[in-house]
Amino acid sequence: MCADTPNTQPDYKDTLNLPKTDFPMRAGLPKREPDWLARWEKIGVYDRLREKEGREPFTLHDGPPYANGHLHIGHALNKTIKDMIVRSHQMMGHDSRYVPGWDCHGLPIEWKIEEQYRKKGKNKDDVPVVDFRQECRKFAEGWVDVQREEFKRLGITGNWADPYLTMNFHAERVIAEEFMKFLMNGTLYQGSKPVMWSPIEQTALAEAEVEYHDKESFTIWVKFKVANEGHDLQGAHVVIWTTTPWTIPSNKAVVYGADYAYGLYEVTGTPDECWLKVGEKYLLADKLAAQTFARARLEDGQWTRVRDVSTEELSGLSLQHPLAGAEGSNGEWDDLRDFRAAPFVTDEEGTGFVHCAPSHGMEEYELYRDLGMLEQVITYNVLDDGSFRKDLPFFGGKYILNRKGGEGEANKAVIDKLVEVGGLMARGKIKHSYPHSWRSKAPVIYRNTPQWFAAIDRKVGDGRDEHGETIRERALKSIEELVKFTPISGRNRLHSMMLARPDWVLSRQRAWGVPLTCFTRKGALPTDADFLLRDPAVNARIAEAFEAEGADAWYKDGAKERFLGADYNGDDWEQVFDILDVWFDSGSTHAFVLRDREDGTEDGIADVYMEGTDQHRGWFHSSLLEACGTLGRAPYRNVVTHGFTLDEKGNKMSKSLGNTVAPEDVIKQYGADILRLWVAQADYTADQRIGDTILKGTADSYRRLRNTMRFILGSLGDFSEDQRVAPADMPELEQWVLHRLAELDDVVRQGYRAFDFQGVFQAVFNFATVELSSFYFDIRKDALYCDGETPRAHAARTVLDILFHRLTTWLAPVLVFTMEEVWLERYPGEDSSVHLQDFPETPAAWKNDALAAKWARVRQARRVVTAALEIQRTEKVIGASLEAAPVVHVEDADVLAALKSVPFEDVCITSAISLTADPAPQEAYRLPEVPGVAVVFEKADGEKCQRCWKILPDVGSHAHDAVCGRCDGALD
Missing domain, CATH: 3.90.740.10 (Valyl/Leucyl/Isoleucyl-tRNA synthetase, editing domain)
Known part of the structure; x- marks a missing residue:
């Protein structure tokens, strides 16, 4: 044909059923994610989930972060894992509750206020203690508001409108009540012994407040x-x-x-x-x-x-x-x-x-x-x-x-x-190696000083002896029999700590916190039987005042006389002004969150506590001690532990080294879903590395997955229920996909229940990008685009619809924004949300091991064919696999029968294919890992169909010009 000769070939592009969707390939997550956050808040997704009746409660209890600064990457890792636990269990049929909380008392906040005083030339000791405490409270309130918005930006679901704060009046009341249980059950005592002491902060420290340098x-x-x-x-x-x-x-x-x-x-x-x-x-x-x-x-x-x-x-x-x-x-x-x-x-x-x-x-x-x-x-x-x-x-x-x-x-x-x-x-x-305060970073000393302790080997006089008579016995039995640990190494670590730990130092010599609400008799020794005042009526007055006024009530004028009442002479008693270790505060949260709230638990025990590995000596530890002293057992059924965050080289992050990664920066560049995907792809039980190179790899995985979802959406644009095909009537290839979905359903549910997000994501990701995009979609594009309204095309779209509902829900706990976008593309209603859905039930009848074994052999043979054709493509012999009609020599009769029973040319995306049991010639292409299959390349005979591009002998012999018989029928 000359260059100026007009092209008279018919253009059949408009007759093809090509994917149609407005779902963009470019996600634009940093700009678009806030809109979804606003939408979820508007329609009240979290509250609407609580309205679902008849569901078994599942509660992850939040270990409270400290309210004194912007979030770091460790916070993002921690809260994202928690969110995936909560969302996945909700979608598996639970009423999955999450009440976020904050730790608000303690030295770091007090230290900040003192710094402000020093800059102004003020002396903390000249300020009334209640005024000082109010300034600490305001400081914590400000950071709670900041961190709440930063957590929400990560896509974290929860009861953000009503979080728990350790400085709320009811919380302060319950913390004091929990302390008074130790007072009443005989485990509280005052002793003078060496404790880790910070001369800089001038207070005793717990082991969890110490780091070694x-x-x-x-x-x-x-x-x-x-x-x-x-x-x-x-x-x-x-x-x-x-x-x-x-x-x-x-x-x-x-x-x-x-x-x-x-x-x-x-x-x-x-x-x-x-x-x-x-x-x-x-x-x-x-x-x-x-x-x-x-x-x-x-x-x-x-x-x-x-x-x-x-x-x-x-x-x-x-x-x-x-x-x-x-x-x-x-x-x-x-x-x-x-x-x-x-x-x-x-x-x-x-x-x-x-x-x-x-x-x-x-x-x-x-x-x-x-x-x-x-x-x-x-x-x-x-x-x-x-x-x-x-x-x-x-x-x-x-x-x-x-x-x-x-x-x-x-x-x-x-x-x-x-x-x-x-x-x-x-x-x-x-x-x-020497102990340092993790706050001031200064060395600590051991110093003998009068402190208040909870005796962990003294019989607890509360009658809760089912799991042991002492705090240590109860803690060890809880670890050994009542709690499941992920990973199991957490059990061994906490167990060894509990075996060796000394009595718990409860007191701190500071001002911002819940005081040790007790009185000591003047002139009595700590060993005297009447040294401590143990009176339920006094305790009740303290609790009532704290509920109404907060712990500040302890410091107000006349507090001693008010709480002692008419039964005691104030001159005979000393009021204790030490404050409780903040680990006691957070260790008590099970009582005022799990026990007391409507969205708590009936027995005051959480299904999951999940924190970093440092919390074996921190929150896991203090919660276990506190609950064993007041509840008789551990306040959790599962303890899940994640590692630390490191830079790409495996170094600890440090501002001085300039190797920190701020969540805010990642979100601005990539979006929160990429950060969440980084969490899901990693083994969180070990230390995590993060940096530009790793995040770029994460973003690439995201694009591949997004492309899969885009294909599904585009192919379902005109799907209607009257096209749905029953599984028994589907071609084998579609039945094989359903089999894989049934297998995956087990993997997904078991993985989510075991908190194995890496295992879930890898399984779903590999299925979506390898088995679907590179195999099933690759094969079925031809039928979807070219078949028209045929049973094969309808079966394929039925499977795509099934895939849509499972992939979007299975991935929703991880990619909370993207799966919402995918869902709304098909179901754009005002109250629609993927996060209101459950994982679809997958029929066990879809499993077909015999069919799966057969298609495993088919796919193996396909590998040999596609590898042989790739050589021809590389050598420019052909431009596309549809130009080929290879001869496939198969030694095994069962394999040959399997290949003959399926449209193997469609599976291999060739225009034709010949299957034979004849011995393969020497020059035939072979793959060492697939013995017994060899391929001889041949070009396809005939003309190229201008609609489906297959090369077939019958092209041009039908009513419509330059098309094959299949396409001619589709055009009628």
């Missing part, structure tokens, strides 16, 4: 002289090693190991610049002697072992503090130090002897507590701010830490004094 510490080897007159060891020195020189002024004892070998050693030579002298004798563990002398700069040959020293001999010795008799010490350290065996001594490091300051070490405290000797060994040398008491000789007023959390003067002052009095053998520095 490397810290460089001074390390010293200190000499304690044997004081026994007449003993041949008199004048020898026991040597201890410590990384906390500041505790030496509080030393009360030295301990040794009962099972270690000890010896007496003598210095026979010294190098220059050495604190040791020839002739001095030292008691050391044999295993550690050489390295101890090396630290003192002695070389081999400059010391010798004199003799064995048995532990029986050690037990008869008394020791002298190195500062004893020092000029100006005023006798502070002149008493002899106790010297005995202890189980916590190790011969792995140090000297084999351990210095004991029971005011600053829990193991030492417990040793002397069990010996009944605490009164002899407890000191109060360190004040709230981490300074030594003013009247302590040599060291009074010196700080362990400076006001910014760095090294203070105390350690150096102690070391210098020990050098001066000849009490030091060696010194150095060590880098080790």
Whole structure:
């Protein structure tokens, strides 16, 4: 044909049933998602779901985030997982409830208000406590409003109109009531023991408020002289090693190991610049002697072992503090130090002897507590701010830490004094893991201070003994028998923590929180039976006041007399003003959320608690302790744990490193659905990586899925119920799709029930993009576009309709915005929403394992054909697979029969195909992984149909020009 010859071929494009949809390929999520949020709020989706009757409740109880800043990527991960749990269970037929909440009390908010005061030159102590607390409340309220909108922007469903706040008056009442249950059941006590103390924040800290970082510490080897007159060891020195020189002024004892070998050693030579002298004798563990002398700069040959020293001999010795008799010490350290065996001594490091300051070490405290000797060994040398008491000789007023959390003067002052009095053998520095406050980031210390505790091994006098008599027994039984953990490692972690944990420190020395609502008798000791006032009438008055006025009622003038009433003389009682640990607040939420709210649970127990892995020592932990003390068991049936968020290289995110990813930024660039998809694609039980490259990959997966949904929508534009075909009347290919849907229905439901979102999404995504887009849709495009009103086309559209309802609902818990968009494209009614739907029931009869096995063989053979044709396409022999009519040689008779029983040319998207049992020639194409199938390429005979593009011999022999018989019939 010449270039200027007009094209006379007929154009049949308008006769094809091509996909028609307004659903755009470009999602435009950042701009469009807010419209869907507004729509859901307008039609009240969450409330309308609550109106569905006869459904089994399912409650995920929200671990409250802290109300003091914008959301970070960890918040987005956490809330998205929760949302997928809630939505998926709703769509599986539950009444799935989610009440968002916030933790509003505590030091971080108090700290912010104090910062504002300092900038204005104000002193917190000059402000009435109720006024200060009101400012804290306003600060928290502001951040609750900010975070609520940020969470909603992520597509999180829930009762946003009525969240729970730990600072609501009813919540404060219940927190106080829960505390008073410990008061009444006998587990509350006041004790003076070492607790982790933040000198910067001047309060006790719980383990959950502490994080561990490397810290460089001074390390010293200190000499304690044997004081026994007449003993041949008199004048020898026991040597201890410590990384906390500041505790030496509080030393009360030295301990040794009962099972270690000890010896007496003598210095026979010294190098220059050495604190040791020839002739001095030292008691050391044999295993550690050489390295101890090396630290003192002695070389081999400059010391010798004199003799064995048995532990029986050690037990008869008394020791002298190195500062004893020092000029100006005023006798502070002149008493002899106790010297005995202890189980916590190790011969792995140090000297084999351990210095004991029971005011600053829990193991030492417990040793002397069990010996009944605490009164002899407890000191109060360190004040709230981490300074030594003013009247302590040599060291009074010196700080362990400076006001910014760095090294203070105390350690150096102690070391210098020990050098001066000849009490030091060696010194150095060590880098080790050390506890820091997660708020101030400053190191903490162990400090003996009067605190309030819940005893976890004391019998709980509440009669709830079904799961144990003590808090520890109940907690362990809950972990072992009542709670399911995802992943299972969470069970082991929480169990080991609960086995080893000490009594729970409930008190904090701050102002913003729920006070410890109790009274102590003046002049009584904590061990006295009448030390604590236990009166239900007093408790009831406190609860009533808190309900009406909040916890501020405790601080108002006349509060003590008001609560004690006429039955007690206020002069006889002290009002406690410590506040409760905020972990007690959040640990009590089961009572005022699950138990007390209409949208709570009948038994006060949640189906799921879901938080990050750090909450095994945080909210999971405190909730378990609190509920075991008041409810008798764990307040949850499932504990689900996610990992931390890291950057793309696997590094911890840090503002200083500039590697943080803000949810707001991701939403502005990609949309919230991409962030949600990132969550669904990952194994959330491990640590998650996120960054630009990962998000681009997530966006690509999203586009592929969106393309699948767009094809379905386009192909269903003219579908009507009178076209619906019963499954039994469908071609095998459609029946195979239904079989796969039945299989997937099990995977989806089981996966969602097991909180396995990655497994659900991968299964659905692979089905949609591989089995559908690359196989079923690829094959059926021809019938959908070209068949006209035939049973085959109707069957295909019936299957597409079935696919539509399952894919949109199955994916709705993940892609909340996109699946709403897909749903509204077909069902645009004013009150329509995919989130009002349940997962469709999938008939078990759709499963057909025999058919699936047959089509697995068909698909294997198809792979060989398509691979063979791809070579011809690459070599430019053909441009499209419809130009081919390959010969397929099949060795297995059953496979050959299977291929002959289906329209295999349609399956392979060729114009024709020949199937034969003849042996394949040598040059035939084969795939090693599909034995017994070989393909010989042949071109299709005939002319190209101008409507369906198949090359067939009958083209041009029908009433309509240049079309095949099938298309000719469709045009009539």
